[in-house]
Amino acid sequence: MKNSDALRILKPYLDDNSPSDLSWSANPDCDFWFSGNKLANQLFHVFATRSDGSLIAVWKKDGLDFELCPVVLLGGEGELAVLGDNVAHAVALMAKLGSMSFMVFIKTTENEKDAISVSSDEEEASLLEPDEEFCQWVQANLQTESPRNLSLALSKNIARHPGLIARCMSMLG
Helix, strand or coil, X not given: CCHHHHHHHHHHHHHHHCHHHEEECCCCCCHHHHCCCCHHHHHEEEEEEECCCCEEEEECHHHCCHHHCCEXXXXXXXXXXXXXXXXXXXXXXXXXXXXXXXXXXECCCCCHHHCECCCCXXXXXXXXXXXXXXXXXXXXXXXXXXXXXXXXHHHHHHHHCCXXXXXXXXXXX
């Protein structure tokens, strides 16, 4: 599914429900996250926020067409991660996370190899409280299932889309 189609479908649902602690963001800018660096607004298009100050944004990476760009977390505590290859995959991952903090899985680090704490399926089952209603909505409306192992999905996402942490750190000065 194209990013623009997923965003068009997602907006009314977020406006009416705030699932998994997500709210639609009317402001696509994120330069404040980068201490006023205006280049950030050219690289990241914010479409959702969480109550902890985290931003969920399409990463306009390496000149890719917007429809093919991955989605990232610009965390409220400085966490950085690639949430999915596109909007639908990222939203499915967040439905699995529910309202839990990303900090359980994502470490604030400058090394992408150390950014994600990978846990077993059993460990995750004891930690996670997926938003089941949101998971079902994502599957029905975005035709995407939540990942079986959230931390493993995060690890694979950052490996498929390297450079996020270095790019963000360079813009922070």
